[in-house]
Amino acid sequence: MITVIILTYNEERHLERCINSVLPIADKVLVIDSLSTDETVKIAQSLGAEVYQNKWPGSQALQFNWALDHVAIDSEWLLRMDADEYFLPELADEIKGGLMGVSENINGIYLKRRVYFMDHWIRFGGYYPIYILRIWRTGHGRFERRWMDEHLLLKPGSTLKFKNDFVDANLNDLTWWTEKHNNYATREAAELLNYKHKFLKEASIGARLVTHQDHYTRFFKEGLYLRLPIFLRALLYFLYRYVVRFGFLDGTKGLIWHFLQGFWYRFLVDAKMYQIEERARKSGKPVREELEKVLGFTIDAKEDHHIPRN
Template sequence: MADITVIILTYNEEKHIERCIRSLKPFAKRVVLVDSLSTDRTVEIADSLGAEVLQNRWPGNHAIQFQWGLDNAHLTTEWVMKLDADEYVLPELAEEISQKLPALDNDIGGIYMKRRVFFMGKWIKYGGYYPTWLLRIWRNGKGRMEQRWMDEHIKLVEGRTIRFEHDFVDDNLHGLTAWTQKHNHYATREAVDILNILYGFRKYDSVRPNLFGTQEERKRWLKMKYASMPLFLRPALYFTMRYFLKAGFLDGRPGLVWHTLQGGWYRFLVDAKIYEIYHKAGRDKEKILDLLAKEYDINLKEG
């Protein structure tokens, strides 16, 4: 058993939460759910599996909710791990965590792990989507959640990082209708995040963009370049790169659906939402801020 607490955000995750918690049993000392007042059996299932449950009304932002969990879980373990409810740890990774974590040098502050995405029962291996390296384990007190509207990561404040060999899995079981509804919501947050890059509404204490840094630093740099490209051209180029240049077509028919929706439709929807905001507010910073506050209940004004 490793000296680690796993924190999971939940809202109506009865379809996923048992699979998630059971994958943590071989190595986690504590499993803590930060639940946004679920109305299904999420809390009941978690209780039955020995997880602890903290409840906090959804604040409208993933980063704020996760940081609330970090601040209120009374963490005493040496290590902390972040996992989503629709994710689970493979047995090989669970064993690796159990064996390697206690022996790590004191100057190691964080651990990157590979995420496998499954979609319609298919492991999405191509299109630049695997491996995706994410910092998901860090020493207690050495990491904080970026306070962004989208694409938030854990920012390590001290120590060096290493990589573990084995994978965890992202496999959402809710189906295509729920997926598109969720990504419609994500598209609004992504649009706000891109507008923030362009207009500098609010400064983030975030991962440093760096073309030659870690994968997440490189992706942050590329996102800033992406944000400067023309509306509607960039999603077309992005889909072309993923599906053709990075061989997304090798993922078969599920991959066709995945790369078209996640790499094409979703990115186009983000631009459509930005276009709508420009149509209503023009490109004036203050008018955009006022529109976001009035119509989207998103206040990005400093102070």
């Protein structure tokens, strides 16, 4: 009935928890691995997952689309999971029973995400509940081609929401988290510079974004947010989350989360955008060229967004 697809790279800490949580509802678990150097592949195989390896193509969207193009999938439904996520038993039960009675006009299903940070549930600041389209009919969805915030594009049809939660709970430390978000900041700076300077037009596959959260995020970042003064907008966003959306109720660990994720990260994105544009002004070169130096590849209009440098 349902195939679960998990993208991995060195996820030995999380993968067993993730796979075990979806086994009650999965007919097949596919692990698409980016050449891990730890025990990820061995763990996946020991739990009965099928493992396919593909060198990291530059984004989760491209890796997931590679799986859709190269792996035989014969189930009616697909489910995407990240390795550091897992189902609560209540959600597994809901999916097991709920998919049986879904009408034919339903092509996608939202699941509700619960974020944990430093073993603390982030309940406030606009972070709960967040509904994400994670289940869709096979052949009816594909991931859009973006550097950051890749979302599922679903063919026309209706959607519904399940009421129980899945959990996003990464077990790595803050050093890992800040290094990861430093890399994310580079990719998001590229995304926002692309939006501002129009290097590429977004590819279309004749589908649409269906998640209300996706529409809200796009409007916020590409509409209102980018119209605000650089650097000041990071502070305003943090205050909005921490004060207006009651993020302070998340306590000390919540303060760390909202400050790092809502201010530090957004400020870092702005700083990287500022540096790239300043270098372009000083050198007299196009912003696109300076961005390519940072990314390490040539931006191209092809599906993979880039041609690696020699």
